[in-house]
């Protein structure tokens with residue numbers, strides 16, 4: 001469909017809370033999903049990284065996250081739950097501030113539920129990089145950026161000082177087939 005402009009840190013539109021998608025709006029949001037994948041592909045071609053994007057990053061204030069790791073997965077109304085008590089410290093990046101890395105501490109594992117483009121519900125368990133990636137994206141839907149979660153004033157670095165960051169993904173993105181209450 002179209003490569004859209006990615007909103008950058010400092011743009012107040014990134015701080016807005018997004019609204020849930022209703023089932024009858026599915027056809028309306030499908031072009032947004034396509035644009036998110038196209039925009040991410042262009043960013044990835046330009047920068048060599050970028051695995052997920054949230055709708056507000058292209059100025060669409062709907063609860064949609066798109067991820068491409070091996071295959072494309074669109075997540076509608078994603079909700080993070082079941083945060084583990086153990087946490088890990090990570091340096092995170094973001095397409096809305098491509099040159100900056102931010103150190104923060106997040107639960108190491110969590111669960112994510114979402115609906116796909118056919119309104120099918122999915123529940124997945126996430127660990128390590130996948131957990132960090134999706135917690136970051138769902139934060140975007142609440143208008144929260146990684147810079148707001150920085151551990152302290154020493155938690156910022158320019159990407160060029162860490163050239164090898166983030167080449168391989170660790171952890172898992174594992175669908176739960178049987179519902180666990």
Ligand SMILES: [Zn+2]
Pocket residue numbers: 093094095096136137140
């Ligand atoms: Zn981001």
